Amino acid sequence: MSVESACQTFVQSRKSLVLSTLSQEGELETSVVPFVKLNQTDWAIWVSELSTHTQNLQALTQQNNLESGLSKTAGLISGLLLADESDTPQIFARERMSVQCKVFQVEKGTEVEEVIYRQFSESFGEVVEVLKTLPDFHFFKLELVRGRYIKGFGAAYAFEGPPCRNLDAVKGK
Numbered sequence: 001m002s003v004e005s006a007c008q009t010f011v012q013s014r015k016s017l018v019l020s021t022l023s024q025e026g027e028l029e030t031s032v033v034p035f036v037k038l039n040q041t042d043w044a045i046w047v048s049e050l051s052t053h054t055q056n057l058q059a060l061t062q063q064n065n066l067e068s069g070l071s072k073t074a075g076l077i078s079g080l081l082l083a084d085e086s087d088t089p090q091i092f093a094r095e096r097m098s099v100q101c102k103v104f105q106v107e108k109g110t111e112v113e114e115v116i117y118r119q120f121s122e123s124f125g126e127v128v129e130v131l132k133t134l135p136d137f138h139f140f141k142l143e144l145v146r147g148r149y150i151k152g153f154g155a156a157y158a159f160e161g162p163p164c165r166n167l168d169a170v171k172g173k
């Protein structure tokens with residue numbers, strides 16, 4: 001299997017994203033969120049206002065909205081996909097992908113929100129119907145800017161834009 005194929009298989013197998021955001025006070029918040037893949041460069045998350053990282057995300061995107069249903073401003077956040085520890089024979093060589101993303105809050109009642117909602121329903125089932133009734137949940141679109149895919153020891157690859165395409169081997173100094 002090629003590195004690109006292994007990378008694509010890894011990304012498709014993941015349903016949760018370790019998300020790191022920065023507060024306006026400069027405090028780092030890290031947590032785990034379910035996510036869906038909208039296309040090759042866009043992912044989406046659905047999070048509650050009760051979560052600190054949601055407040056951080058909203059602070060990044062609190063300007064006026066575009067007609068497309070996405071806010072005008074975007075800041076970068078960091079995400080991490082991880083292989084399951086139980087499937088990792090050597091923890092130091094754990095398969096993973098780190099991504100830097102622009103973040104956009106999706107307006108409620110828009111076509112963009114409906115598309116993302118359907119993706120979440122298909123991926124996560126009945127619980128999505130319950131969450132839809134809760135007014136404190138918000139969708140955010142993550143646009144992948146760049147990242148790194150680590151297959152294992154000595155197998156680190158950088159990419160710009162869509163993950164798993166045009167992977168450049170990372171070389172030591």
